[in-house]
Structure formats: C-alpha cells, structure tokens
Amino acid sequence: MSEVEQPLPFSAASMRRQRLRLVEDAHTAADFTTADRRSTVAQQYRTRLVVTDFSIIVGSVVAAFFARFGTQDLSVPFAGLSAGYWLVAGLIILTWIVILGAYRTRDARVVGVGAVEYKRVLAASALTFGVLAIAFFILKVDIARGFFIVALPLGVASLMVSRWAWRQWLTRQRAFGRYLSQAIVVGRREDVDYVVGQIARKSGAAYNVIGVALENASTAVPTITSAGKDIPVVSDLDSVANAVDALGADVVIVAGQPSGRSDYIRDLGWELEGTSAELVVASRLTNVAGPRIHIRPVEGLPLMHVELPQYEGGKHIAKRMVDVVASGFALVLLAPLMLVIAIMVRLDSDGPVVFRQERVGRGGQPFVMLKFRSMVQTAEDDLAGLLDKNEGAGVLFKMKNDPRITPVGAFLRKYSLDELPQLINVFLGHMSLVGPRPPLPREVSEYAQPVHRRLFIKPGLTGMWQVNGRSNLSWEESVRLDLYYVENWSLMGDLMIMWRTVKVLVAPEGAY
Numbered sequence: 001m002s003e004v005e006q007p008l009p010f011s012a013a014s015m016r017r018q019r020l021r022l023v024e025d026a027h028t029a030a031d032f033t034t035a036d037r038r039s040t041v042a043q044q045y046r047t048r049l050v051v052t053d054f055s056i057i058v059g060s061v062v063a064a065f066f067a068r069f070g071t072q073d074l075s076v077p078f079a080g081l082s083a084g085y086w087l088v089a090g091l092i093i094l095t096w097i098v099i100l101g102a103y104r105t106r107d108a109r110v111v112g113v114g115a116v117e118y119k120r121v122l123a124a125s126a127l128t129f130g131v132l133a134i135a136f137f138i139l140k141v142d143i144a145r146g147f148f149i150v151a152l153p154l155g156v157a158s159l160m161v162s163r164w165a166w167r168q169w170l171t172r173q174r175a176f177g178r179y180l181s182q183a184i185v186v187g188r189r190e191d192v193d194y195v196v197g198q199i200a201r202k203s204g205a206a207y208n209v210i211g212v213a214l215e216n217a218s219t220a221v222p223t224i225t226s227a228g229k230d231i232p233v234v235s236d237l238d239s240v241a242n243a244v245d246a247l248g249a250d251v252v253i254v255a256g257q258p259s260g261r262s263d264y265i266r267d268l269g270w271e272l273e274g275t276s277a278e279l280v281v282a283s284r285l286t287n288v289a290g291p292r293i294h295i296r297p298v299e300g301l302p303l304m305h306v307e308l309p310q311y312e313g314g315k316h317i318a319k320r321m322v323d324v325v326a327s328g329f330a331l332v333l334l335a336p337l338m339l340v341i342a343i344m345v346r347l348d349s350d351g352p353v354v355f356r357q358e359r360v361g362r363g364g365q366p367f368v369m370l371k372f373r374s375m376v377q378t379a380e381d382d383l384a385g386l387l388d389k390n391e392g393a394g395v396l397f398k399m400k401n402d403p404r405i406t407p408v409g410a411f412l413r414k415y416s417l418d419e420l421p422q423l424i425n426v427f428l429g430h431m432s433l434v435g436p437r438p439p440l441p442r443e444v445s446e447y448a449q450p451v452h453r454r455l456f457i458k459p460g461l462t463g464m465w466q467v468n469g470r471s472n473l474s475w476e477e478s479v480r481l482d483l484y485y486v487e488n489w490s491l492m493g494d495l496m497i498m499w500r501t502v503k504v505l506v507a508p509e510g511a512y
Contacts, residue, residue: 042108045170045179049106052162057096060155061089067150088141092151096128103127112170112179113206115492117163122492125156164499180208181278182248186240186268187255188215189224195255195282196226210247213240215258237264241271251278311456318491323433327426338420341372341412348408351377354421359438362458367430369438370421374409375402415505422461434494435460436482454482457489467500 065085100106103124110116129152135141173179183199185192192212199207211234212224223230235243237258244252252272258264269279310316342353355373358366383404405413412418425431431438438459439447447454464481465473473481485493 045111045166046106046108049111049163049166052166053100053105053159054093054097056158056162057093057155060151060158061092063154064150065089088136092128092132095132096125096155099124099128099131111163112167112174115490115496117167118160118496119492121159121163122156125152125159174206177208179206181206181250182210183207183251183253184211184213184234184240184243184247184249185209185253185255186213186235186237187258191256191282192224193226195253196229196231200226200229207251207253210249211235211243213237213243237261240268241275244272244275244277249277251280253280253282255282315491316457319432319489319494320429322491322494323426323429326433327423331423331427334420334423337417341417341420344408345372345374345406345412349376349406358441359459360441360444360455361430361438362455364444364455366441367425369430370424372412372418372421374406374412374418375404376406379404416466419461426461430458432458432460433462434485434489434497435463436486437463437465437478450483451479453486454479456486462497462501464497467497467504 100121103120104110105117105120105124110120129148133148170179185195187195192214196209196212199209209229209231211232212226213235214224214233215237223232225231234247240252243249252268254265254268265279265281272279345353351373353373355371355375356368357371359369361367409418422431426433435458436454439454444452444455464485465478468477468481
C-alpha cells in the first residue's frame with residue numbers, strides 16, 4: 001500500500017484536538033456531547049411528557065364527572081358523592097398512567113419522530129379502557145359508564161394533541177442544535193453519503209453528524225462533503241471506539257456492512273461497551289418501513305423477516321370505509337365553499353366550471369378525475385407549444401409561470417382548492433384520500449417497469465408527494481416516495497399525511 005492508502009493513526013490525542021476544532025466550528029455541538037448530559041436531557045423531556053399526560057388524564061376524568069353529575073354545589077365540589085365514585089376515578093387515572101408507561105410511550109427512541117409514538121398512545125389508551133371495562137362489568141360497577149363516554153375520547157384526543165405540540169417544540173429545539181444526538185457514521189463512502197443525506201433531509205432525524213469513519217481512511221482526505229456539508233473523517237473502521245471517546249459521541253451509525261468483515265458489527269458493539277454510546281445499524285432496505293421488519297432469533301443466527309406488501313384484505317377495507325365517511329362528510333361541510341369557488345371560476349373566464357380529465361387508477365383502470373378549472377378553455381390545445389419550456393420532472397409537465405393559468409386558477413392552485421371536486425372521486429371509489437399521485441395515460445405509457453407498482457393501490461387526493469415538496473421534487477424522488485407509500489402505508493400513516501397536508505395548504509410549497 002502507498003503512504004496515502006495507509007490507515008490513519010487515529011490516536012486519542014488527535015481525537016481530542018479534532019473535538020476542539022469541531023466545537024469551534026459548531027457552536028451547539030458542545031451542549032450535548034456526553035452520555036450523562038444526553039441522559040439528563042432525555043429525562044427532562046420525559047418528565048415533561050409525564051406531567052402533561054397526568055394533567056390531561058386528570059382533566060379528562062374531571063370533565064367526565066361534570067358530564068355525569070353536573071356542577072351541583074360548586075362551593076363544595078361533588079358534595080354527597082360516595083367514596084365509590086372517587087375510587088373509580090382514581091382507578092381510571094392510575095391505570096391509564098401506568099399502561100402509558102408500560103407501553104413505553106415516552107421512550108427516547110420513539111418520541112419526536114414517526115408514527116410509533118402515536119400508535120403506542122392509542123394502543124395504551126385502548127388497553128386501559130378494555131381492561132377497566134371488563135373489570136367494571138365483572139364487579140358490576142355501573143357508575144363507570146359515564147366516565148367511558150367522556151373520558152376516553154376526550155383523553156385520547158388531548159393526549160394526541162399534546163404529543164403533537166411537544167413534537168413541534170422538540171423540532172424547533174433541534175433546529176437550533178438542541179436535543180440532538182451527536183453521531184459518527186461508519187462504513188463505505190457511498191453508504192455513508194446515503195445515510196448522511198437522509199439525516200440531513202429529515203428534520204426529525206434527531207442526529208447531528210459530527211464525523212465519519214471510512215474504510216481506507218487516509219491523510220489525503222481529512223473531510224468529506226456530503227449533503228452540502230463538510231464532515232471530518234475522524235477515524236478508520238478500526239478506531240471508532242477511540243473517536244467516540246474523544247468526541248463524546250452519543251451514537252454510532254453503521255451504514256451498511258463493511259466489505260469482507262462479517263463480524264464487524266459484533267466486534268464494534270464489544271468495543272463500544274464502555275463508552276455509553278448507542279449502536280445503530282442503518283438498513284439499505286430503503287423501501288421497507290419498520291412495521292414490515294421483524295427479527296426472529298435463531299440459535300446463533302438472528303433472522304430479519306421482511307413482510308411482503310399486501311394489496312387486499314382487512315386494512316384495505318378499513319381504508320375504504322374511512323374514505324367513504326370522511327369524503328362524504330367533507331362534501332357536505334365544504335359545499336358552500338365549493339359553490340363560491342364555482343361562481344368565481346365561471347366569472348373569471350369562459351369555459352366549464354369543472355375540468356374533467358382521464359387519469360389512470362388502481363390496476364391501470366382509467367377514470368375521469370374532476371377538478372375546478374384553473375386554466376383557459378384551450379389549455380390542452382396550447383400544450384404542444386409549451387413542451388420545450390417544461391420545468392417538470394421526468395414524464396411530468398410543469399411550468400411555474402404557465403400562461404394558460406387564469407388569475408382565479410393561480411389562487412386555487414396555490415392552496416390546492418382546485419382539487420376539492422376530487423372528493424367526489426374518493427366517495428365513488430376511483431381514488432382514496434391518501435395515495436400516489438393520479439397519473440395521466442401518457443405518463444403511464446412512459447413508465448419504467450418498477451414505476452408501474454404505483455398502480456397497485458388507488459391514487460390519492462393527497463400523499464407523500466404533496467407533503468414533501470410537490471412540483472419541487474425530482475422525478476426520481478417523486479417515484480421513490482410513491483413506491484414507499486404503496487408498500488408501507490397504514491391508517492395511522494394516512495392520518496399523519498392528512499394532518500401534514502393541512503399544514504402544507506396553509507403554507508404552500510411547490511404548488512404551481
């Protein structure tokens with residue numbers, strides 16, 4: 001090997017010098033660089049959640065009292081109630097708090113990112129009331145029914161809102177470099193680039209990459225540029241533990257399997273035992289979400305089971321039920337607004353109020369998609385003259401200052417109001433509330449084979465494409481998001497996408 005190819009002698013002293021330079025370059029890096037500090041920060045956040053959860057549960061039970069017994073004599077609250085009522089209330093509060101803790105709803109690995117936190121809160125609340133309902137039925141405690149009617153929905157809704165509010169607070173703190181785990185990413189250069197890029201793109205990733213450890217690290221490459229950021233090369237693969245100790249890293253992320261080193265992750269885990277750092281393995285199963293991955297230990301061979309996507313069955317029936325109920329309710333609620341928009345479109349320019357266009361639905365079946373007309377009546381005929389000005393991605397045609405868009409149409413597009421008639425498509429079963437973007441037939445004819453998987457489920461009124469940049473997305477990123485959704489969707493994930501859609505409508509991004 002040449003001198004350039006020789007591994008660097010990453011000593012503890014050199015790591016300490018590296019640490020000082022990192023702290024000078026990143027003002028917030030020193031705030032959370034030790035395991036003790038990290039533990040303290042996590043405990044502080046967990047304490048906030050405990051206090052909030054307890055307050056909400058107590059408040060929900062108190063509200064149930066008022067709903068059940070009225071205000072009575074407010075000078076002596078609930079005067080004359082027997083001890084049994086207070087016992088039932090206390091039992092509900094205690095059981096709910098205990099099960100929320102037992103379900104690890106405040107675990108540092110789930111709070112602040114993804115849907116797992118919300119799922120655990122819902123599951124813990126459902127179990128609480130399931131257990132109590134059975135107990136009260138067996139014990140014939142009739143006074144509990146009023147608590148269930150009020151306390152359960154009120155408490156669950158309030159818990160979900162509070163967790164969302166704390167998540168927003170945590171996201172803002174992380175934007176300033178607080179409550180972040182300081183990470184070293186380990187692996188081959190291409191794998192490290194992928195992991196660092198994903199962390200940089202996801203605001204909820206909760207990691208700040210302070211260094212990388214590369215195969216064949218050399219003195220000729222003191223830093224690498226990844227995701228637009230210069231990151232120091234702090235170690236080779238054999239000196240990661242020294243780098244963790246010197247830099248006070250909280251977590252080591254192994255990006256893929258190092259070449260020809262099948263025991264590397266095991267050995268690295270042994271080396272990190274005395275550092276209090278976490279070891280995380282980043283999977284390159286890029287289109288597989290956590291719920292589809294299960295670990296099944298076999299003697300000396302931990303097996304990772306990956307569930308195949310299912311495109312039929314109970315959860316698809318549940319999705320359809322949600323679509324029918326939600327779209328029907330929305331059509332009734334939004335009817336006055338849609339009438340006003342229809343009048344605005346009609347007065348703005350000549351042509352029909354509703355624009356009908358053939359799109360491709362599930363299984364390649366065509367359907368007529370409805371939208372409020374946002375372009376001039378001759379828009380389809382005028383398209384040929386604008387193809388050379390296409391700013392869209394891949395097979396899509398997009399143009400920021402499209403001359404075919406009417407004044408009212410520009411407003412409707414900015415806030416996605418032109419898409420409201422698609423609620424009819426959802427109600428009729430052509431579309432779903434959440435799904436891939438509904439493609440045109442000419443787009444489908446140009447799809448590469450893997451992209452056809454987009455058609456395995458119904459297209460959506462909204463989806464991951466809408467809440468992640470819309471027209472600003474590259475074609476490759478748009479396809480990746482849609483395929484990820486097709487194979488990993490869940491009802492809880494749909495609810496989160498719908499909530500994020502509301503936020504996007506208020507502050508539009510990539511809408512033109």
